[in-house]
Amino acid sequence: MERDRRGIKERLDKIREEFFAQIKEISSPVQMQEIKARYIGRKGELTQLLKGLKDLSPDERPHIGRLVNDLKKEIQSFIQQVSLSFSFLQGKKEDITLPGVFSSLGHLHPLTQVINQIEDIFKRLNFRVVEGQEIEDEYHNFEALNIPLDHPSRDAFDTFYLSSPEHLLLRSQTSTVQIRVMEKEKPPLRIISAGRVFRPDATDASHSCVFHQVEGFMVDKEVSLANLKAILAEFISQMFGEEVKMRFRAHYFPFTEPSAEVDISCLLCKGRGCSVCASKGWLEILGAGMIHPRVFEKVGYDPEKVSGFAFGMGVERIAMLKFNIQDIRLFFENDIRFLQQF
Ligand code: PHE
Numbered sequence: 001m002e003r004d005r006r007g008i009k010e011r012l013d014k015i016r017e018e019f020f021a022q023i024k025e026i027s028s029p030v031q032m033q034e035i036k037a038r039y040i041g042r043k044g045e046l047t048q049l050l051k052g053l054k055d056l057s058p059d060e061r062p063h064i065g066r067l068v069n070d071l072k073k074e075i076q077s078f079i080q081q082v083s084l085s086f087s088f089l090q091g092k093k094e095d096i097t098l099p100g101v102f103s104s105l106g107h108l109h110p111l112t113q114v115i116n117q118i119e120d121i122f123k124r125l126n127f128r129v130v131e132g133q134e135i136e137d138e139y140h141n142f143e144a145l146n147i148p149l150d151h152p153s154r155d156a157f158d159t160f161y162l163s164s165p166e167h168l169l170l171r172s173q174t175s176t177v178q179i180r181v182m183e184k185e186k187p188p189l190r191i192i193s194a195g196r197v198f199r200p201d202a203t204d205a206s207h208s209c210v211f212h213q214v215e216g217f218m219v220d221k222e223v224s225l226a227n228l229k230a231i232l233a234e235f236i237s238q239m240f241g242e243e244v245k246m247r248f249r250a251h252y253f254p255f256t257e258p259s260a261e262v263d264i265s266c267l268l269c270k271g272r273g274c275s276v277c278a279s280k281g282w283l284e285i286l287g288a289g290m291i292h293p294r295v296f297e298k299v300g301y302d303p304e305k306v307s308g309f310a311f312g313m314g315v316e317r318i319a320m321l322k323f324n325i326q327d328i329r330l331f332f333e334n335d336i337r338f339l340q341q342f
Contacts, residue, residue: 121234142154189219194315255292262284
């Protein structure tokens, strides 16, 4: 009896060893079926062993029976795992020659691209980029820029005032940067500054209560209107192309004298007149002028000794002209179909 028992245990160990050695080598479901039949099938080795249990004595049967059954379960669950991985591999008929799935990269917003382009042009002309502040006080947004108390832009309907602290507001123009820089620094200055401005306008295809401006100015001993024209002509030809013409139209701004609005020849009809330029042949792109002596006085410069020019342009307007975009709201709606085109 003792010999029988030891004999069975040795056989079980051997079967176990053989099974794992063989299952490691298989490479197809068919081979797996063969192994399954060999060990746990109706005529399999373990099944035979179980059948032979009846020859053992009644007190040995349960013990040996459990050993055989344990091994059978082990083998069964292993076979199940292996067949699962076979069916997984078969179910996934992947074409490994297909290109991978790309996660799309974002890119800069079209307005940021235009701001960068404008700044790059002026940097090459020796202008320095500075950052302004969006929250301002009345002094920097109006008074120092020679905008009188009764000017309509100072009205609560034309400027966003903060409820507290009082007298603070969201700047309505980037010209505030002229004051901030001149208060801190002495000429010569060549500055460019881009950023958001805020006006409580009703939103439509050409108005938005938030938009962007780029301010530029130069102050030195003998800066003239000719310098302003030369710098703007260079900017326009780099931004829109050499063939684009420029014209100055007399205008009024409280902080420049003389002042002008600057037009470029229509990009679409090249000056012949079309619907984009309202048959005028010209498109207004910026305001400019020679910095007013009173502005210099406010920042402690002597208007007899220094002179300078300033200009300001709307970034959305430039971008709309450059890319032929009809509606300003597209810039702020974050519709990916629009943004992806730039
Ligand atoms: N700040 C003016 C505006 O918002 C533009 C401007 C800037 C005009 C500098 C002249 C000089 O309309």
